[in-house]
Amino acid sequence: EPEVTQTPSHQVTQMGQEVILRCVPISNHLYFYWYRQILGQKVEFLVSFYNNEISEKSEIFDDQFSVERPDGSNFTLKIRSTKLEDSAMYFCASGSTDTQYFGPGTRLTVL
Amino acid sequence: GEDVEQSLFLSVREGDSSVINCTYTDSSSTYLYWYKQEPGAGLQLLTYIFSNMDMKQDQRLTVLLNKKDKHLSLRIADTQTGDSAIYFCAETPHGFNKFYFGSGTKLNVKP
Numbered sequence: 001e002p003e004v005t006q007t008p009s010h011q012v013t014q015m016g017q018e019v020i021l022r023c024v025p026i027s028n029h030l031y032f033y034w035y036r037q038i039l040g041q042k043v044e045f046l047v048s049f050y051n052n053e054i055s056e057k058s059e060i061f062d063d064q065f066s067v068e069r070p071d072g073s074n075f076t077l078k079i080r081s082t083k084l085e086d087s088a089m090y091f092c093a094s095g096s097t098d099t100q101y102f103g104p105g106t107r108l109t110v111l
Numbered sequence: 112g113e114d115v116e117q118s119l120f121l122s123v124r125e126g127d128s129s130v131i132n133c134t135y136t137d138s139s140s141t142y143l144y145w146y147k148q149e150p151g152a153g154l155q156l157l158t159y160i161f162s163n164m165d166m167k168q169d170q171r172l173t174v175l176l177n178k179k180d181k182h183l184s185l186r187i188a189d190t191q192t193g194d195s196a197i198y199f200c201a202e203t204p205h206g207f208n209k210f211y212f213g214s215g216t217k218l219n220v221k222p
Contacts, residue, residue: 031207043154043199043212056208091153093210098142098161100203100210102154 002026004103006092012109013082021077021106025094032075033093033100034067036060043091049075082110117200117213124221129187131216133200136181140202143176145185148197148215157185157198187218195220 005024013019025032034046047057047067054067066078075094079086089105114136123129135143141162146154160167160174160183167174173186183202187194197215 033210035210035212042214043201045209045211048208050208058209093154095207097207099156099159100144100207101156102146104153 004092004094004101006090006103006106008106009104010107010109012111015084015110016081018078018080019082019108021079021090021092021108023075023077023092023094023103024073025075025092026101027073029094029096029101031055031095031100032067032069033095034077035091035093035102036088037091037105038088046077079108082108084110086110115200115202115211115213117198117216119214120217120219122219122221123190125190125192127190129185129190129194129218129220131185131187131198131200131218133183133185133213134181135183135200135202135211137202137204137211138181139204140181142203142207143174143183144201144203144210145172145174145183146199146201146212148199150196154199190218190220192220192222194218 007022032049037043047061048055068076087110091105092103093100116134144159145157171188175184197217199215200213201210203210
């Protein structure tokens, strides 16, 4: 069964550094999403991507964040100048018109 | 903005039925979902219901939707210890650009 994959599973970085989180969505899906979950808290929507552009973004998704689909298969989330409060699980998801499937997540730890 | 609310904890005995409840505020919700998250893992799509339905059954899972009261429930029949996890309710308005999650209900199944 096809699944969403994410790399790395765990990323440790120093405050102020840039990180790129990678996702390979399910191949025939058209909608792509990034979410984050701070430990013990709600899953928060960051951004959705459709037809090679951002379709919606939350107030969390400010200029520090960017997304890209560089080669038609990967979907990346770049976080510039990381802050301590960016430490969280970051989930990628992809979907068709009525379903959304999540990857296993990347745990980002900012020291 | 849209709000999805769930109770935080539910404890049941193995073999009993579990009912996890969710309320939402967005009257334009088109699809409503239940996800399961086991410790350290991603979100697994369990089932979903379209807003023009009031019930959906899938093996041990029964979803009930009361659109008038904006209330969604997930019933797990014959609950097993392997069902212990956090269950998230989610909804999306028309367009699938954004999904809103509840804070999750932690289900504890006692042997």
